Amino acid sequence: MRQWQRPPLQYPNEYVVVFDLETVVEEEMADGSFPPWPRHKPVAGAFLTASRSAGRHDFTLKTLICRDGGAEQFLRKTDAVFPPGSMAVTLNGRGFDAQVLRLQAQRHGLYDLRNIARIADAGRNDVAHLDLLDAYGGRGSSLAELCGALSIPVKTSTSGAQVGELWRAGDVKAIAHYVQEDVLASYLVYLHSIAWRQGDERLIVLPLADLSLWIESEPKLQHLLPFATCRPAMWARSRAPALRADTALADAELRLKREQDEAAFAAR
C-alpha cells in the first residue's frame, strides 16, 4: 500500500543565525528547580551569523546586554539580527528563548517586531527556526550532553545556574563569554545535524574549517579558540582542502569538456 510521506525538510544554510539568551528571575525557586519560563527576563544574548558566498563562509558574533531599563532597545536590536530569509537556530529555543523574547516584546508593546514573531511562531516544520532539540529528539538531550558526545567544548567557563549570581555581582563579561560559548557550541551541533540530514559532509566540513580560521584571526575571540581546535574542527580542517579541490576539479572538468565540445563543433 502506498503511503503519503512528507518530504524531508530542506533547511536553508545560506544565512543562519544561531542564538542563545541568558536570563534571570526576580526570585529563585525555593526547591532550586528551574523557574517557569514566563518569569525569566533576558540579560544577555549572543547571535552568531553564518552566511555563505563564493564558496566561503563569513561570520559575525554579536553580543547584546540587556541592562535595567534597556529592554526595549535590547529587543529591537535582537529583532534586527534576524532578517527575513534567514534561519534561526537554537537549542530549546522553541520552548524557551524565542518564547521569552515574544513575551517580553508583548510586555513592552513592541508588536512591530516581526522577525522575533516569525521565529517564536515557527512550528517544528518551519524553516524560519530550527530547534536542535527537535532534530535530536528532545527527551534526554541537552547542549552539554550533545556536545559531550560530539567532543565539542561546552560550559567551560561557567554554567547556566550561575548566571543570576554573576549578573547580581555585575560580572557582565563572564556572562557574555558564557553565552558566546553556548552559541558556538550550538552552531557546531547544528552543523553535525544539517550535514547528517542532507547526507553531505561538505555542510559541516567547509563552514567549520572557515569558522576555525575566523576565530583564530580575531583577537577578541581568543577565549573561543577551543572551538577551532576541538576534535570536529580538526577533522573538518583536515578534510576541507580535499573537498575544495574536488569542487575545483569538477569545475576544471566542466571547462575541459566545454573546450572539447567547442573544438569538435569548430571542426565540423
Added chain:
Amino acid sequence: MTEPVTFVSLTAATVSIPPTADGSVPPGARLVGASLLIATRLGTRWRFSSEAATVAAGEKEQNLLLWLADRLPMADTLIGWQIDQHLVPALIDGAAHADPAIAHHFMVRLARVLRNNVVDLSIDRSGVADDVATAPSMMPDRLLAAWGTGRLDAVRDDLTAGALGTWLHFLRQAQHVGADAESATRDWMHRRRNIHSVKSEPGNGLNGKGGKREP
C-alpha cells in the same frame, strides 16, 4: 612485502599584484613558486627527494602547475602550512586561470594528493614554518621585486628550506613515525650538501632546482 608509505611536504609562494593605474589589470595574486619534499618509507628504509620551481613575471603560472602536477605523487600524508587558508586556494586559483587541459591535469593530481591524511602545522601555531614565512625572500616587497626581475634563486632556496623545515617539524610532532625518520632525513641532507646535487629544469622559462638521494 611492505607497502611504501609516502609523505609529501608542500610549500608555495604567491605575490599580491596591485591593479594597474589604468585599471586594465585588476588586483590579484600570482603563483611565484612551489617546492615539495617527498619522503617515502619502505620498511625501515627512507628515500627522499626535494625540488623547487619558480615562474617570473611574464611567464605563465600554468607552467608551474604542470611542473608540480608531474611530481605530485599519491601521498599517504600531505604536510603543509596554512593548507586550507593559503596553499590550496592559491593552487586552485592558479588552475582557474590555466588552460583547461592543464588545469584539469593539475587538479586531478592535487585532489589525489589531498585525498588521504592532511596535516596543517599552522594549526599548532609553532614551529619552523614561522621562520619560512618570514624568510627574507618571502617578505612581500622582496618577493614582488624578485618575481618582477626574475631573480628567484633565493625564493627557490627558501621554498626548499620551507618544505624541509615543515617535514622536520612534522616528524617532531608525529611520534608514530619515530626518530629514525629525522635521523634518516639529516643523513640525506648531509650527503646532499656534500654532493651539491643541483639540477636545472630546462624549458618553458621555468626555473627548477632539486636533488634526489637514496640512503
